[in-house]
Amino acid sequence: MTGTPHVVSDVMTQTVLALRHGAAFKDIVKALQRWQVSAAPVLDDDGRVVGVVSEADLLHKEEARTAAPAGYGQGRSGPDSPESASVTAAALMTTPAITVRPEAPLPEAARTMARHGVKRLPVVDADGLLQGVVSRADLLKVFLRGDEDIAEEIRRQILPHLFPDSAEPVRVLVRDGVVTLTGRVPDTALIPVAVGWVRGVDGVVAVECALAGPPRRPDLDPDLPDAGRVPPHRGRAHRLPEGSGGS
Structure with missing residues (x-):
């Protein structure tokens, strides 16, 4: 096919939230709320994607904290607590990050999301540098x-x-x-x-x-005479006598 299908770079969001691996718990919560996203890629000092922190990761951390034995971690709780402030993106993130390349066809990105059960994928170049983020909503844009x-x-x-x-x-x-x-x-x-x-x-x-397919033509039997042609009379013709009225 000569048509050029859309690729990830055609629909991805280029201005995205990214976290440094040293970002603190409460700063991550604030950033996700401010950008109104459910997850963000985590970058190392060279700008390469090393993981992803999602709301689920944050909730798992809170569940683990509240499930601690009685008397452990008593006092302040929530994202502003000293304990939460000491937790960084590097400790919270899911790694390795599930990513996709900018030149990947959209069906490939959709299959990757479905296979790993994620809603968003960081888009990285050949060096692992962040180029953008593609979401399920982005993939659906082509159907508009x-x-x-x-x-x-x-x-x-x-x-x-x-x-x-x-x-x-x-x-x-x-x-x-x-x-x-x-x-x-x-x-x-x-x-x-x-x-x-x-x-x-x-x-x-x-x-x-x-x-x-094309209209079918009827198959003619080669042993039958062509339509419109009178077959030659075989045998000798019987001639009536002159003056006979044929009666």
């Missing part, structure tokens, strides 16, 4: 693409390459991301290929295919 834009890509970048010699143009209708293909094509073996390529177009939700 207009129907006519999707149809035009299919007409221009897919059909001419698969069916250049089609006697009649393949008709493309897109409604709410659902693509319907109708018409006749010279090679039915390419129909599954067309469906696969169309399904891979950004913004396509589903494909309904009603493509068919």
Whole structure:
């Protein structure tokens, strides 16, 4: 397929919250609340992503603290307590970080999120430096693409390459991301290929295919005479005598 599918760098958020590995517990809580995010990547001194701290990590720490034996850690509690202030991002983070590259196709990012059960992925370059963050909401942006834009890509970048010699143009209708293909094509073996390529177009939700091959011509029996031709009369013709009325 000649169309260029969207990649992570097309939809990722570039201005993101990142934490230094020495960030204190209460500062992390404040930062997540201020940025209204549920997780943030943790960077080392060189700016490389070494882990991720999420709200779940913070809650696990609080659960462990409140489950301590009676008399242990009594007094101030919560993110402003001395104990919480001494905990850093390096101690809280989940490591190694699950990341994705900027040039990765969107389906790859979606599979990575699903496999690891996360909602956001730090985007890193070949050196591990943070480039941005991609979320589930970012991946869904492609489905906001207009129907006519999707149809035009299919007409221009897919059909001419698969069916250049089609006697009649393949008709493309897109409604709410659902693509319907109708018409006749010279090679039915390419129909599954067309469906696969169309399904891979950004913004396509589903494909309904009603493509068919060329009209079939009836098979003529070679032993039968051609239509419209009178077979030659075999044998000698019987001639009536002159003057006979044929009665």
